[in-house]
Amino acid sequence: MKKIKLWAWGMVLIELLVAPLAGCQHQSVTSRANQTDTWNKISQRKTLVVGLDDSFVPMGFRQKDGTLAGYDIDLARAVGKRLGLRISFQTIDWSMKETELRNGTIxxxxxxxxxxxxxxxxVAFSHTYLKNKQILVSKKATGITSPAQMQGKVVGLQSGSSGYTAYNDYPQYLKRYPRQAIQYDTFTNAFLDLNANRIQGMVxxxxxxxxxxxxxxxxQSYRTxxxxxxxxxxxxGMRKGDxxxxxxxxxxxxxxxHxxxxxxxxxxxxxxxxQISFAAKK
Incomplete structure (x- = not known):
């Protein structure tokens, strides 16, 4: 019995010692990301590592031959060329993007x-370069012509996306209607389920x-x-220290x-x- 008690107290002591260390390590990583300007390091290696979800058309996606293409791919390469830097694209789990940035993986x-x-x-943000909005997509065959007609139906969302955030932050627009919300790792998988009627709408x-x-x-079979x-x-998005x-x-x-x-x-x-005006931006 004494051995068991001693073992239990030992485990508690270890947890008490490890928890502060883990907290300090997290704080150290966060502080470094917020305070360290890595430009000299980046310019020396002559490479910028860009994190992306490579299934997000038309921003950044894989073509049939596996090569990357997209709006943001073209834009990033154009910016890199003007900065004299090579752009290295790194596919990441989109729900972990801020963690990857803070840890220095990207x-x-x-x-x-x-x-x-x-x-x-x-995260620190650059100037806005493009406008966007979150919309509801359905198949016309379902007859959904308003958010209220998602009543009792199933909606799809991408994990970690701004659509997921909007859905939860503004429940008055849509969240109050569906009976269930399913999260997907990519929009491609969500579209597969939409086409198969496993979900009736997607944000x-x-x-x-x-x-x-x-x-x-x-x-013409889709409605937005x-x-x-x-x-x-x-x-x-970039580290605050950069x-x-x-x-x-x-x-x-x-x-x-210009x-x-x-x-x-x-x-x-x-x-x-x-449609973005850069007239006042410096």
């Missing part, structure tokens, strides 16, 4: 990344939905609905907006020029 989150107050607490970025639907065999979620700003990198990226964005380069990338992927 230097930037650049993949249709939405500015939010919650994210701004841990998704308009830029993704419009591009994906336009490239389906029967685009604006349900009231606020519009969103896409920006590049002030030099943030300044340089913002300078390049402004240059590209010389027409940003408009050309927008025209290529969306068929229209960029």
């Amino acid at each position: 230097d930037l989150i650049w993949n249709g990344y939405t500015k939010t107050p919650a994210r701004a607490k841990t 998704i970025d308009s830029v993704y939905a419009n591009y994906y639907i336009a490239h389906q065999k029967d685009p 609905l604006t349900v009231g979620f606020p519009s969103e700003d896409f920006a590049v 002030r030099t990198l943030r300044r340089k990226i913002n300078q390049v964005f402004t240059q590209m907006a 010389d027409g380069s940003l408009d050309r990338i927008n025209q290529k992927w969306f068929g229209e020029p960029n």
Whole structure:
């Protein structure tokens, strides 16, 4: 009996000793991310590591031959060229993006990344370079023409996405209606279930939905609905300590907006020029 008690007290003591160490380690990583400017390190290695979800069309996705393509791929490479840096794209678990950034696995989150107050607490953002909104996509066969008609049905969301955040932060628009919400690791898997009627609607970025639907065999079989979620700003996410990198990226964005380069990338992927004004940005 005494041995058991001694063992139990020993385990409690170990937990008491380990917990503060783990907390200190986390604090150290966070403090380093918030305070350390890594520009010299980045410029020496001449490479920027960009974290992305490589299934997010048209922002960053794999083509049939496995190569990366997309709006953000083109934009990141154009910015890298002007900074004299090579861009290395790293596929990540999107729900772990801020952790990967803080730990130094990646230097930037650049993949249709939405500015939010919650994210701004841990991440520094570049200038906005593209507008977006969260919409509800369904199949016309389900007859859903308003959020209220999702009553008792199943909705799909991508884990860690801004759509997931909007769905929960603004329950008055949609959340009060479905009987169940299913989370997916990618929108591609959510679309598979939507097409199979395993879910009847999905909350998704308009830029993704419009591009994906336009490239389906029967685009007319889908319906998109604006349900009231606020519009969103896409920006590049980086560590708060990387002030030099943030300044340089913002300078390049402004240059590209003024010389027409940003408009050309927008025209290529969306068929229209960029609507963001950089007149007041410095």
